[in-house]
Amino acid sequence: MTHSALRPPLTDEVLRTVEAQLGYQLPTAYVDLARRHNGGSFARDAYPAPSRTSWADDHVGVYTLASVGRTAGFSLCGEIGSAFWVAEWGYPDIGIYIADCPSAGHDMIALDYRSPGEPAVVHVDQEWNYQITVLAPDFETFVMGLVDESEYDED
Secondary structure: OEOOOOOOOOOHHHHHHHHHHHOOOOOHHHHHHHHHOOOEEOOOOEEEOOOOOOOOOOEEEOOEEOEOOOOOOOEOOOOOOHHHHHHHHOOOOOEEEEEEOOOOOOEEEEEEOOOOOOOEEEEEEHHHOOEEEEEEOOHHHHHHHOEOHHHOOOO
8 A cells, every 4th residue: 555645653542533433443454454555546546347438448546545543634533534524525325435446536435234144245336226246255355455457457
């Protein structure tokens, strides 16, 4: 991950208050990553999709991961955090919106808590009536499956 701005390190207190505000426990892999790099741009910026999305035939672009906190603009409880996407853009209330896409808000990556257990990572496509596409069974699988956008032939 790379950083567009320095974010404060994740503390146990911030983690507890963010999870309480969100109403969900974050996956261990997300917390572990946030303790090393709390938000920022992904070095690998695409993820294979099982079907066409408004972005591409076979993948989604992934831009920035939200930091765990509330002070950075794109943090889970910040000014344009998870609740913003539900309240202001009408995204479905399925869990936590964790990453934005290159479309500037027209599609998002979320942790989907509608089923018990570890939340799945999903792509929610505002351009296609908020279509929800499962990308990965969990956050760790999602991060490990990220690839460079250049792997996809755009011709």
